[in-house]
Amino acid sequence: MSEYKLSIIIPTFNLENEIDNAFNSIKSQTIGFENIEVIFVDDNSTDNTLAKLNNYSHQFSNVKVLTTDKNSGYAGKPRNIGIQNATADYILFLDGDDELLLNTCEVLYDKIQFYNTDMVIAGHINVYSNGVCQHYPPLLHDNETSFKNTINPQLLNVNPAISAKLFNKFLLTKNNIIFPENIPGEDLIFLLETIINSRNILTLNNFYAYYRNLDNHSVTLNLSNDYFYGLIRAYILVCDLFEKYNIKNNIQEIVLHNHLSFFTERVIKVYFSDDFEDTDLKEIFSSDLFNELSNKDIFKDNYNFKLYFERMKNGDYNNRDLLNNIYQNFDFDSEIISDLKYVKQEISKLTIKPNKINEDNAYLRIINKKLYEENEKLKHELDEIKSSKLWKLKNKF
Structure with missing residues (x-):
């Protein structure tokens, strides 16, 4: 049995100016720093990050420092190394430039223990360099929500911000759940497979777990060719995951529609960027990779999805109306209808429509x-x- 209540896994790369804030937020946890196993996995930093991490480990016996054999470019591989070396029963992930709230570990640990769940999901706060804060609860429900049937469109559409979740390590190891490596969007695949394999999940809709620190000029974070190719690979893996677990088509369509909506907004944003050529977008949407995604069975049998992919390939990137049409034509069962009606009612109460002017x-x-x-x-x-x-x-x- 581990001497720690939970393990926190932190991948790092060139974070010498940010890592102190992240580490201090862990040391200040109300659960007691001595109850936390801290595992840093450095992805071959070229600055003084590794030296700082080694200094932490020399000062504190509960701090481990591991490294990758070469830079992997994304957090998937470092996190997998962290999982392999974690000794506590529960695992929390934190990026090295973010910070936990003061009582994050205590609240998440107490909840996962008390309710004997496989995962606890909280909200997070995006903090921008101009001082603007955006709050993201997991669901638009009151207080806590317990899910026994985890094949649920609400859960499968939860924000994939990985640091807002506490995971039962046994669930991960029993089902051999790991992060995809060398692609962005690794959080999404990991989270979906964990949800699908969970017996029960608790969402804390009025509790926030961490501050996600963002630069005003970064939008998830760098909209480059590699970013878009990476998202396409991630969506292919989502389709493969749904096929593997025989997820019902109507639920697949709901989840994939939301991801394509996110993808489309990013495409529209870069369409007007001075740093992104239209020829780059044309190359992306004429690629074999995008063609592989468009040929997934879930899309081939749906006229509106087929039309979406045809338009993107032809350079017609603004498909908001078509995506809305896809939503209107979903084949909802009674449980999904009930869930979505509640969400729509909650959204209708909002007096401010975020990003409407920008859209x-x-x-x-x-x-x-x-x-x-x-x-x-x-x-x-x-x-x-x-x-x-x-x-x-x-x-x-």
């Missing part, structure tokens, strides 16, 4: 860009006409 502005910019491109095309055709011999002959005098 409308992005839509107008798409229209403006299309009109500009059409105008340029017409100008080019007119120039060709003017350069023809017939035009010159008719306009000689």
Whole structure:
């Protein structure tokens, strides 16, 4: 039996200026620092991060420092190494540039023990460098919600922010659940497989577990070619996971619709970025990888999904109306209808519609860009006409 109540796994890469804040938030936990096993897994940092971690381990016997053999680029591999070396019964993940709230470990540990659940899910707070804070509860329910049937669209759509969840290690090892490596979106795959294999799950809808520190100029975090290819790989893995566990088609469609909506918003955002060429998007959507995603059975048998992929391949990136149409045509069963009605009622109570102005502005910019491109095309055709011999002959005098 472990001497620790929980293990906290922290992947690091070049975080010498941020890691102290993360570590101090762990040392300050009300559960008692001595009850926590801290496992740092450094992904071949090139700054002084590793030196700082080694200093922590020399000062505190409950701090382990491990390293990868070479930089993996994403958190999946370091986290898997952490799981292999964790000795406590429960595991919490934390990114090295984020911070736990003061009583996070105590609340999550007490809840998972008291209710004997496989996982406890809390909310998180995005904190931007300009001081803006965004609160993300796991569900729009009051207080706590217990789920015995975990194949539930609400749970499968919970924000994948991994540091807001406490996991039963036995569940992970028994089902050989690990993070996909070398891709972004590894949190999503790990979380979905954990939810599917859980006996029961508790959501703490009024409790926040950690601060996620974000730069105002970063949007999840770097919208590059590799980021989009990585998301596509992640969505392929989601489809494979659903096929493996025979998840009902209507639930698959709900979850995948939400992820494609997220994906589409990111595409629209970069469409107007000065640092991202339209040719890059065309290359992404003509790639074998995107074609592999579009050929998944769950999409091939649904006309609206098929149309979505065709439009993206043809350079028509604003598919909000089509995505809404897909939502309206879902085949809901009674349990899902009840869940979604509750969520829609809660959303309707909100007086402020987040990002509505930004979304409308992005839509107008798409229209403006299309009109500009059409105008340029017409100008080019007119120039060709003017350069023809017939035009010159008719306009000689």
